[in-house]
Amino acid sequence: MCRWMAWSGQPLLLEELLFKTQHGLVDQSLHSRMGAETTNGDGFGVGWYGAGEGPGMYHSVAPAWGDRNLRELAAHVESPLFLAHVRATSGTAVQETNCHPFRHGRWLMVHNGVLKGFHTMRRDLMLAVDPELFNDFEGSTDSEVLFRLALSFGLEDDPIEALEQAVGFVEATAKRYGIEDCVQASIGVSDGVRLWAIRYSTEGSSRTLFASADASALRLLHPENPRVQQLRDEDRVVISEPFGALPGAWEELPEATMLIVQPGADEQRPFRPHVDAGRVNGAHALHAG
Amino acid sequence: MCRWMAWSGQPLLLEELLFKTQHGLVDQSLHSRMGAETTNGDGFGVGWYGAGEGPGMYHSVAPAWGDRNLRELAAHVESPLFLAHVRATSGTAVQETNCHPFRHGRWLMVHNGVLKGFHTMRRDLMLAVDPELFNDFEGSTDSEVLFRLALSFGLEDDPIEALEQAVGFVEATAKRYGIEDCVQASIGVSDGVRLWAIRYSTEGSSRTLFASADASALRLLHPENPRVQQLRDEDRVVISEPFGALPGAWEELPEATMLIVQPGADEQRPFRPHVDAGRVNGAHALHAG
Amino acid sequence: MCRWMAWSGQPLLLEELLFKTQHGLVDQSLHSRMGAETTNGDGFGVGWYGAGEGPGMYHSVAPAWGDRNLRELAAHVESPLFLAHVRATSGTAVQETNCHPFRHGRWLMVHNGVLKGFHTMRRDLMLAVDPELFNDFEGSTDSEVLFRLALSFGLEDDPIEALEQAVGFVEATAKRYGIEDCVQASIGVSDGVRLWAIRYSTEGSSRTLFASADASALRLLHPENPRVQQLRDEDRVVISEPFGALPGAWEELPEATMLIVQPGADEQRPFRPHVDAGRVNGAHALHAG
Amino acid sequence: MCRWMAWSGQPLLLEELLFKTQHGLVDQSLHSRMGAETTNGDGFGVGWYGAGEGPGMYHSVAPAWGDRNLRELAAHVESPLFLAHVRATSGTAVQETNCHPFRHGRWLMVHNGVLKGFHTMRRDLMLAVDPELFNDFEGSTDSEVLFRLALSFGLEDDPIEALEQAVGFVEATAKRYGIEDCVQASIGVSDGVRLWAIRYSTEGSSRTLFASADASALRLLHPENPRVQQLRDEDRVVISEPFGALPGAWEELPEATMLIVQPGADEQRPFRPHVDAGRVNGAHALHAG
Secondary structure (H helix, E strand, O other): OOEEEEEEEEEEEOHHHHOOOOOOHHHHHHHOOOOOOOOOOOOEEEEEEOOOOOOEEEEEOOOHHHOHHHHHHHHHOEEEEEEEEEOOOOOOOOOHHHOOOEEEOOEEEEEEEEEOOHHHHHHHHHHOOOHHHHOOOOOOOHHHHHHHHHHHOOOOOOHHHHHHHHHHHHHHHHHHOOOOOOEEEEEEEEOOOOEEEEEEEOOOOOOOOEEEOOHHHHHHHOOOOHHHHOOOOOOEEEEOOOOOOOOOOEEEOOOOEEEEEOOOOOEEEEOOOOOOHHHHHHHHHHHHO | OOEEEEEEEEEEEOHHHHOOOOOOHHHHHHOOOOOOOOOOOOOEEEEEEOOOOOOEEEEEOOOHHHOHHHHHHHHHOEEEEEEEEEOOOOOOOOOHHHOOOEEEOOEEEEEEEEEOOHHHHHHHHHHOOOHHHHOOOOOOOHHHHHHHHHHHOOOOOOHHHHHHHHHHHHHHHHHHOOOOOOEEEEEEEEOOOOEEEEEEEOOOOOOOOEEEOOHHHHHHHOOOOHHHHOOOOOOEEEEOOOOOOOOOOEEEOOOOEEEEEOOOOOEEEEOOOOOOHHHHHHHHHHHHO | OOEEEEEEEEEEEOHHHHOOOOOOHHHHHHOOOOOOOOOOOOOEEEEEEOOOOOOEEEEEOOOHHHOHHHHHHHHHOEEEEEEEEEOOOOOOOOOHHHOOOEEEOOEEEEEEEEEOOHHHHHHHHHHOOOHHHHOOOOOOOHHHHHHHHHHHOOOOOOHHHHHHHHHHHHHHHHHHOOOOOOEEEEEEEEOOOOEEEEEEEOOOOOOOOEEEOOHHHHHHHOOOOHHHHOOOOOOEEEEOOOOOOOOOOEEEOOOOEEEEEOOOOOEEEEOOOOOOHHHHHHHHHHHHO | OOEEEEEEEEEEEOHHHHOOOOOOHHHHHHOOOOOOOOOOOOOEEEEEEOOOOOOEEEEEOOOHHHOHHHHHHHHHOEEEEEEEEEOOOOOOOOOHHHOOOEEEOOEEEEEEEEEOOHHHHHHHHHHOOOHHHHOOOOOOOHHHHHHHHHHHOOOOOOHHHHHHHHHHHHHHHHHHHOOOOOEEEEEEEEOOOOEEEEEEEOOOOOOOOEEEOOHHHHHHHOOOOHHHHOOOOOOEEEEOOOOOOOOOOEEEOOOOEEEEEOOOOOEEEEOOOOOOHHHHHHHHHHHHO
């Protein structure tokens, strides 16, 4: 059920992390070690901030390991902040509009996991999406619904609150249908400046998510490693499973946690989904009107 | 905005009509003469009744003229009843789930045309779809919404009534939004036994639609033409624009007309979209519940 | 490096063996147990004999496990003799013209394995192909070269001799370049009547290949199994790795062996690559002219 | 038979010329006015010089007009020198390895036109390719053969001589086979610094090719046009058919002419294919060995 990674830091050619790293994300598309499946071959996507207006995206239905255009793009596009995602579908169609990241204005989101019972709840969840955002639905995944819910709950104004409400709303809907352990998620969201990374599941047993350790500590720890020595203080990788086995290089995010990678000190905080009765009712009222 | 054709009659290799006919549908994908566009290169699809359970389908995002698999399939699949469709998107994604025909059980539908203002009405139209059918939405086209509306209005029980109500409901919704001349359509529907072909538009100026003339008359008219001599009485082609220029071979369907191709005598009748207040209200009540 | 299967016997919907069988070929595309790789996701192909002239083919660059058209085709095409192949590229492009089977007239070939040092020998091998066949090269695989070599050595007239000479010629060429253990192959060839299945490698350690046991013996062995009871005497499956774990159901082909599945008693014989100096020289003379 | 364009000048987002220009190349993929076909929908490609090592490429089998990734790429990749090509196949497969540009090291080539009788001459032409380059053949087009011939005749050392010899060799081969009017070509070649643009055909009636007029002259001519005022002296577009109808903006290349766009003054010279007997014989000797 997918693997993803995000980079925030000095501008890099995408290939540095997608191809030139031991057990990078493209290798994880073929040989995932910690995922629900070993193969993530049902398409992939990359979103990056750089030249041009807003983030650029490349989506493909081909497996990431064999896509030549991805290799080209990765070797010739440089970015200080990008997200990449390899997909293993849990049933919805393999098509570009189902590939992550999803985009709205300057915002990107990737999701690894599943909304259990999505087929049953799909209509209810879509109805809670702001009507203006509803008409932009392009694909058929639970992940896109989650993204548009977060946007409907105010992602662009208060991302933490919006993401907690979106997940909370899904859980509340699942409860109505008697669906247990509904949300299984590791999520990455960015506006091009900050990166929000969430590890959360209703059952409290989430897909793995790791962040690279503090760059200054890593440089001290591995004076002999030239790659590590090139890391700058603001450089950070967030990823479903670590690249390699460098001791001290990776910190697993705890359950129900959000990491915020941002200029200056990064921040880690609990992730607590909840329902804001007022707003949901407001939305319902709006939609019924 | 697409071209389509349907065959009902003696079992034929699909290629007989798709490739081996002068100005067949695949040629129309590249050189349409009567369509809104000359090029229909945004994917295509074929649905056929034959071996196996229910209709088979082949959808592709490649232009029909260059797809080798279509050529293979057409040369090796035989069917007494099939529909084919070449697509020119009016904006929605080029993906297999947006290719016609759409299928539900034994039912297939193809559509050439557009629902004007669809982006605005999309949520309202989707809400009127039966919740059980809602969760099966796979693509993002107006045509799929029209198909699921027809199913919601009882296509499988009373296809004429259901199709008239589906189109009527779209027109009523458009009216609420102040959208004029909303429906532009030529539609083909089949259950594997009969074929319903509709030519209709709100403005009364519809995309073209033709049916081949009575086979017995054609044989008399063209004693020198070996292809025509092989036609049997039940053989019938319905198509957006005629194959060739054989005099007397094609009859244009009048505006607001439905042709029913079926075992025994075929039937032509007015197509009169309308709203059944009771059922629509019922649906609304259901959805609001 | 690929998996393949062939069916010869009573007409079957392809899905019976591709999808509805435990550990069928499509499952092997995602979870191969005996292959050089567990994932065979770099495209696939099916070739079948049935309606229409000569064998039909469907090739796709999508992984077999996720291709909807394959599912459709397999559920609606019936054939008494078909070959299917899932591909794991050893480097050449993922494109339809590199998917197996390859076809010439009524002949089909699939290949699992590799010609070691192919990049070095490619030009030499292609030069030995009959000039008329040379100009039909469409893809860039070693397998297509092997197929066109076999055709050049007379596949259509004397398939056993031609296949032995083709492999022998490759080995002789490899020897000139100092390439060891060049040919690694399990090969399936058919003309629509018979099926030739070869297990061979220069080093004498070949990819696995199995044939289903004699149908009459199987029916006696498994009186309780309804699927087995439906087998007819002429039914036979050849496959890279067995479907399931039914005791007595599968016989592994020995090293350097050719199995001929044909009307009447099947035949098993040694496969002995060799070089016919006269013919090769003749070919050279021809090409140099 | 294809359309292409090249840009050399100030760094631009690709979309400026591919999408945001009236009758830009993507529009020409759907509505070519001067091409042999109006539709160029059999794949496309872009090659650009910029970040990363050597030129980047994006190839796709989708029609350029509908490819979302092209739109993304074009909106987010900036380059001072790029080539783009939309393809209408004359029969060879629609696959990425048949899309232009072709690349070797820092060199890119695009071709609009056809080698008449290519199917007949293919083997002979391929045999004249340097054996080391032979083994890199990936696709099946006449254009790739022409590119590898030019490389074999020394493109990287003396591009003018190599291109004249490559075309000359093709013409000489055609003559041997009695093929008339063999070469029909407009060709673009670049090493990232200079751009060679050729208009040539054996019959002396070549596909159109245009270059934008001198930037300083254009600025004087159109003081009211803000786009034109932004042009810098070194900016130059070469294209199969002009973007728009701006008077004085485009100069048609004469028959049998090569334009060299380079830092400093550009250069126009006759293009005179010829055969260097010594080198060709040398090659033959080499190949026969």
